[in-house]
Amino acid sequence: MPRELVLGNGQLLINFDGRFNMRDLYFPYLGGPNHIAHLGGEKGRIGFWVNHKFSWLEETGWELDISYKPGTLNGRVEAINRDLQIGLEIENAVHFQLNVYLKRLYVRNLAPNSREIRVFFYHDFTLKESPLGDTGIYLPDSGVLLHYKRGLYFLINGRAGNRGFYQYAVGNKRFRGAEGTWRDAEDGRLEGNPVHHGSVDSTVSFSLELASGEEGIIDYWLVAGTSWEEVRKLNNLVLTKRVSTLLVENEAYWRSWALRHERHFGDLPEKVVELYTQSLLVIRTHSDSQGAILAATDSDILYEARDHYGYCWPRDGAFTALALDQAGYPEVSIPFYYYCAHIVAPQGYFYQKYNADTSLGSTWLLPLQQGRPVLPIQEDETGLVLWALGLAYQRYRDWRLLHDLYPSLVRPVAQFLASYRDPVTRLPLPSYDLWEERHGIFTFTSAAVLAGLLMASKLATAFGRKDEAEKYFRAAREIQQSMVKYLYSPELGRFVRGIYLQKEGGFQADYTLDASLLYLGFLDFWPKEELRVWRTVRAVREGLWVRTQVGGLARYTGDYYFRRSEDIYSVPGNPWLVCTLWLAAWQAKTAKDLEELAEARALLEWAADRTTPGGMLPEQLHPYTGEPLSVSPLTWSHATFVTAVEMYLDRWRSLKPS
Structure with missing residues (x-):
């Protein structure tokens, strides 16, 4: 199910699906580990009990509307259950500065009589993606619930008026027939078991006594940290400042961030x-x-594959950093370039993908082709990082950026791009394409390498390395000339997707129409009126x-x-x-x-x-x-x-x- 709310601050990220179930929880790095197990539909959810009837918010009896407050990262949920006669508004957010998830519920009694309404919060955590060693415990001295394991702590607390939890339960899930404490909640009462370990879950509840038409407020928060002392202090801070104040503070921050630059949007519609x-x-x-830009944090892709998108692909990151620079957010884009300096291989190339902590991500790129060892890389990723970095330097003219990254990133990458070329064609040596499906010499990859080398030449000039600038420029021009010779088809009147080296020698062209050919016109090494590019774009537009x-x-x-x-x-x-x-x-x-x-x-x-x-x-x-x-x-x-x-x-x- 698509994620409808993505709430985060760069360390703590929480995703909700279209039924307002908590489906992903990442801390202290984005992308992994996901502390909500994600192989069997696990989720955190909210339930309601009134007049001996129980309903989870995800059930069909609820009419739900999920969105953001405009221009902010404060989520907003409006819901109504006509059978239970309950109306609901929820505002929630991950605080921009504190590793705290905040939720305020406005619960309205729509019945013609006074009633008790109980609200249940279910937590299905699997810390560090394994149940081994998990502990859930209720701490009576502070009235909080704690899930913890090996330097990871999630503290849960809340208030209904001046009262804390009404009831709580900690128990087993998916082990020896135990379904979980969510089942315990459905009769409206929790058994009060205070501690369990292993495959652990928990549920807490709050009670509201509401007259007809009356609205009650429940504040709930989850604090993330790496020690008990850290989460204890954050919990005390929330108690002192209050959830309502922190939500207003968060809304103001993100609205200010998103609308930092005054823009005239021309004739674009709202x-x-x-x-x-x-x-x-x-x-x-x-x-x-720490600088990584994640491709996606929606873990439901695991139902279709045995891996997820919670990695930093240097290509995706480069395109995203470019967008951030165009929009005027260097405080987000510049750390990405420094991150790239940390992950680049000593030889000057990037592997397929990386984790947010700079460690190497998983891969399926084969290290052998036709029985011969090959670098398992997509060379377009390497070229595009230099291209985006060069555009960033042209925009900001920040000498520190060049001073820090020319020796550690620009030079090694440019040297690799200039040298890792076929001696006959002078095009980049075969690598995997941007779609990660085939191995060859591709037009998109060649264009990305060419663009990277041209930017490296400009950066070398700015850094006072004239000889290196000339070397990178010559390599770029050779690639451009070879693209016309080997990757353009006069018969078709357009560029081809790529060519493949044959065992017996020579090349086989791949004439498949590919949308990546559109990027030939964006990298600014051909004039806009270049007919070969125009014909290629027309063929892509009509054929795809x-x-x-x-x-x-x-x-x-x-x-x-x-x-x-x-x-x-x-x-x-x-x-x-x-x-x-x-x-x-x-x-x-x-x-x-x-x-x-x-x-x-x-x-x-x-x-x-x-x-x-x-x-x-x-x-x-x-x-x-x-x-x-x-x-x-x-x-x-x-x-x-x-x-x-x-x-x-x-x-x-x-x-x-x-």
Whole structure:
């Protein structure tokens, strides 16, 4: 189920699905470990008991509306259960500065008589992704619930008026027939067991006595830390400042952050403007405090695969850092470049993906091809980091950035890119493509390496390394010339996806239409009027558009990933947000007048019309229903939306009548 609320501060991140179940909890790094087990639908949830009837908020009897307060990372939930005659409003957030999750519930009695309403909070934690050694305990001296294991502590507390927990229970889950304390809650009473270890869960409840039409307030909070003393102090701080004050403080901070820069959004409609702001906030929640930018934290992808997207791909990170720089948030983008300096291999390249703590992520890239050892890398990732860094330096002219990162990042990466080339073609040696599916010499990869080397040449010049600048520039020009020679098909009148080395010698061209070819026009080493690029873009636009009522651009012809149709003519692949927004950005960049620019605006509106109810952009869409497929939200989708809007506004300002 797509994540509708993503709440985080760079260390603590919590995701909720469309039924307001807590589905992911990351601390102290984003992406892992996920402290809510995620292989069997585990979740934290809220339940209500009144007049001997019980209902979890996720059940169909509740009408739910989940969103953010506009321009903030304060979540807002409105709900009503007509059978139980309960109305509900919830405001919740992860504090921008404190590792505390805050929740305030307004519970309204809609019945014509006074009643007791009990509210239950269920916690299904699996600390550090293993039940081994977990402990849950109720501490009577402080009236709090604590889950802990090996330097990880989650403290839970709350208030209904001036009263703390009404009841509590700690117990076993999914072990020797024990379902969990959630089952204990459904009769409206908790048995009060104070401690358990191993496969542990817990439930706490609050009681409200409400007259007809009366509203009661419950404050709930979860504190995360690495020691008992840390969470104890944070708990005391919440008690002192109060949840209501902290929520207001958090709302003010994020609204100020999101609206830091005054922008004139031209003729863009409000829904596009709102998604632009939301996208910045979603990107921020996926940016770890140590610099990593996570691809996605929606763990439901594990139902389709045996791994998740909770890693930092240098490519995705580079595109996202670019978007942040375009939008004016260097305090988020610059740490990413420093992070890259920590993870780059001594030889000057990046592996497939990394964890937020800079350790190497998992991989499926083969280290052998045709029986020969190969580097298991996607070389476009290496080139794009230099490209984005170069654009950041051009924007900020921050000498410290160049001073710190030229020796540790720019030089080793540029030396690798310049040397890791085929002696015959002078193109980059074979590597895996950006979709992580095939091994060869690809147009997108070659363009990314070329762009990286051109930026390295400019950075070397700025750093006073003229000889190195000339070396990188020569290598870039050789690649550009070779791209025309080996990767352009005069017969088709466009660039091909790539070429593959053959055992017997020579090359085999891959003529598959691929949306990544759109990026040839973005890397600024060909003029906008270059006909070979224009013809390639036209072929991609015509050949990969999804011919259903959903529309959008597919990744490539015959895309198999989450395939939902065998009608390749109408549906060459599922619509991808990134690919469609690449087309929007290209149309914005090349528009000759406002009429042509309207084509880009239409695609921005297309994306805004296809968010989830909470305003999230997924990776891809079902080609017939438009429902999200794969992970949601995908950081790259939101980053590409920001970039497309920025490029649209740049062009709009240059074309509008004075």
